[in-house]
Amino acid sequence: MTEKLYEETKERMIKSVSHYQSEVSTIRTGRASATLLDAIQVEFYGTSNPLKNIALVSTPDPHMITIQPYDPNALEEIEKAIINSDVDLTPNNDGTLIRLSIPPLTEERRKELVKLVHKIIEEGRISIRNIRRDSNDKLKGLEKENSISEDALKIELENIQDLTNEHIEMLNTIQDNKEKEILD
Secondary structure (H helix, E strand, O other), rough: HHHHHHHHHHHHHHHHHHHHHHHEEEHOOOOHHHHHHHOEEOOOOOEEEEHHHHEEEEEEOOOOHHHHHHHHHHHHHHHHHHOOOOOOOOOEEOOEEEEOOOOOHHHHHHHHHHHHHHHHHHHHHHHHHHHHHHHHHHHHHHHHHOOOOHHHHHHHHHHHHHHHHHHHHHHHHHHHHHHHHOOO
16 A cells, blocks of 8 residues: 555656646747747647647757748748747748747846746645645555554655655756756
8 A cells, every 4th residue: 555655656746847847948048949839839720739749840059949830831820829929039930931039138037037947946846745745644544544553654754755855856956957057
């Protein structure tokens, strides 16, 4: 029973870290990155599609993203989706390709982005701690039902704490890497 709970906890923590990592990856830095456009949905032929499913997104240089639709008819819809998104970039449509120029970030904007990264990662830490609390409560419930001994409870609580520390460290690493990326 406790091994199953441990695996469930680990899986939930991995999903949580993954979620917050993807949130942080969409934050614009001074460098071009195709992940900036991951959240963009394009209305095309009556359905909403992720941009990466209907176009080739590439970064030919550190300050440029190019978008080449698989279907040339999607060009205008992609342009509209970018304009209506929160990426804060102006598309340049040349008829076959959309170019997004990534302007350098001001010092003030860099500081705002670092604060945003800290906020997102802190939400991630809180999520991990909530998962730990849920698991600890379940373990304590098992001990009250006499399904596990007090010694086993202590060991399992330590295992959950180790798992928590490991995943919070992952979030800290994500934060540090993104911060360096923004400040470079």
